[in-house]
Amino acid sequence: MSAVFAIVRRELLSYFVTPVAYVFMVIFLVLAGLLTFYAGDFYDRGLADLQPFFDIHPWLYLVLVPAISMPMWSEERSSGTIELLLSLPVTIAQAMIGKFVAAWLFIGFSLMLTFPIWITVNYLGDPDNGVIFAGYLGSWLMAGCFLAIGACMSAATRSQIVAFILTAAVCFLLLLAGQPQVLDFFQDALPAKMLGALAQLSITRHAAAIARGVLDLRDVTYFVASIVAWLAAGVALVDLKRTR
């Protein structure tokens, strides 16, 4: 356990000694603010809630999370430090968990820094803060899901750019799968049950519930299960590369 904490610490440290953390936070906060006000109709809706804010999160994460996850394993591999890491007395799963938790905490921290928008909405109206809290929690879970996909993709390649593109592509597909246009397109080709499964598999559907502030057990299960599955796949990939 102490080994996992050591890895979490090291990863967090490496975000903050390089410009990565600061660039990420600034871009994330600026984009989250701008998009909420301009694309999300924050004022014109005349409602005191943060739905427009949470609505744009999947699209923000689509671009920004792969940038955080891409070096996780790729950089270790290209710089050779993976040899050092894997010869330390930690299992691959522990290393994976350490790296994931560090990145997840960092995104959680960035998410917390969006608090001015919460203050704004409380200043302007009388929102349901429980709903907002649930929205934040759900958004963080969703970010975790994106991160886990990124961790797996980063384990698959030594090139950070390839890891970035693969992660963004997979996340995009998962976002797209639930869009009405895509579902309509497959309506005639697929039986209704498979269509339903496709929609359930999509991040969009679960994200939409979260943006409304409904933290349903099914959505939570979806994200937690996705995180576990993608991380496990990443561990398997790292292990597979030891044998090849």
Next chain:
Amino acid sequence: MIETEQLTRCYGSLTAVDSLTLRAEPGQVLGLLGPNGAGKSTAMRMIAGFLAPTSGTARVCGHDVRRNPVAAKKALGYLPEGAPSYGEMTVREFLSFIARVRSVGGDKGYRRFDEVISRLQLEEVLDQPIGMLSKGLRRRVGLAQAILHNPPVLMLDEPTDGLDPNQKHSVRMLIDAMARQRTILISTHLLEEVHALCNRVAIIANGRLLADATPAELERQSRYHGAVSFSAQGSGVSREMLARIPEVASVEVDPLDGRVTVFPREGKPILEEVQTLLRTQNLEVSEIQLERGRLDEVFRHITTSAHPGPAA
């Protein structure tokens, strides 16, 4: 203790390490010697748990690297080839990270930390990012990382590669000082290092173990073992007379510096006979030497011989 048992590793159709069986005991410094690409690093990476063996296994202090990898890694200090480390971290941050992962903590941990820092003379660069350090310093940071938890088994992949002579010397002193109670496996392609450090040598080429002996035993295999060489003025004259000594097999003269080497028959001592002859000839001998044998020649002979197979 390090043991490998039929350790084998294939990359596709290439067999990088082929049924390597080795054993190193506490107090031994075993040198893994071989040409580039012989499989030294691959073998070490399997012992360190970074690579999985295709077949066979290795044990570190009795812990099987396949069945009990974490216990094996706890007993091992490992310096990978090129001493990779996290360049953005400072030396202090990096070594603290290693200490935490390896659970070297408390008062004892702090003492050990300071001890290692002073032993490797890293005090002055403690707060510099590792990426900014010179090659020699980075190597020392890698060594510090490997010995921080005071491991019973130490494995160093080309520990002095790319260091200047002074740094090489200090790294060798360090290894020598640590050798007494530990098992140390080092890989090298430098023959001088074998002389300076190892009390046993395993020669591998093409992934196979070709020789496992002490440096002295290897030298005895050399053509030069027991030969007498000397430099003298007008020594060309005495060449035939030297060849007439019954114990002498052949005489060679270096065409560049005129140095004469006299080879004995089947390990017969010839120093006295040669000296007597030189004295009677009234030759002005500037220097004379009894050869111990040349490791480079044995190394070349073993690694390039047509029928590779376990020997000696």
